[in-house]
Amino acid sequence: MQRMNLNAPPELTRRDTIGLRSIVHFDPMAPRATTPVMVGKYVVARRPLANSVHTLYMILDGTDVVGTSISYPNEDDCAAAIKKNRRKQAQSLAATTIAKAKTRKPRAMRVKEPA
Numbered sequence: 001m002q003r004m005n006l007n008a009p010p011e012l013t014r015r016d017t018i019g020l021r022s023i024v025h026f027d028p029m030a031p032r033a034t035t036p037v038m039v040g041k042y043v044v045a046r047r048p049l050a051n052s053v054h055t056l057y058m059i060l061d062g063t064d065v066v067g068t069s070i071s072y073p074n075e076d077d078c079a080a081a082i083k084k085n086r087r088k089q090a091q092s093l094a095a096t097t098i099a100k101a102k103t104r105k106p107r108a109m110r111v112k113e114p115a
Contacts, residue, residue, distance in 0.1 A: 026053050036060070042078035061085055 018024070032048040032055065045058045045065075059067040059081045067073070067081030 039073055039078050040075035042075065042082065044073060044078065 028051070034046060034048065036043050036045045038044070043060045045060055047056045047058065048054075049056055054070050057069045057071070057073055058065045059069070059073060059078050061082045064085070066085035067077070069077065073081075
C-alpha cells in the first residue's frame with residue numbers, strides 16, 4: 001500500500017520560545033535582574049542566588065516576605081501564601097489579646113463612706 005503525501009504548509013517557527021535542544025551558555029558575571037515583578041496583583045521580589053543559575057522568588061505582603069520559591073510563582077501560589085500568613089497573624093493577635101485580658105488586674109472596689 002502506498003503512503004499518502006500530505007501537502008501541508010511548513011510549521012511556522014515561534015519567536016517567543018526556544019527550541020528543545022537549544023544550548024545557552026551561562027555567564028556568571030553577567031548582571032541578573034533584581035527588580036520586583038507583579039504576578040497578577042501580587043508583588044514578588046527576586047534575588048539571584050550566588051554561584052548558581054537559580055533565582056530566589058520571594059512573595060511579599062507589604063514589606064513582609066510570606067513565601068519563597070526557586071521556580072516562578074503563579075497567582076495561586078501567591079494567594080495561598082498571603083492567606084496563610086494573614087490567618088497566622090490573626091491567630092497570634094487573638095492569642096495575645098486573650099493573654100492580656102487574663103493578666104489584667106481587677107479594679108479596686110469603691111467603698112461608700114457612711115454619711
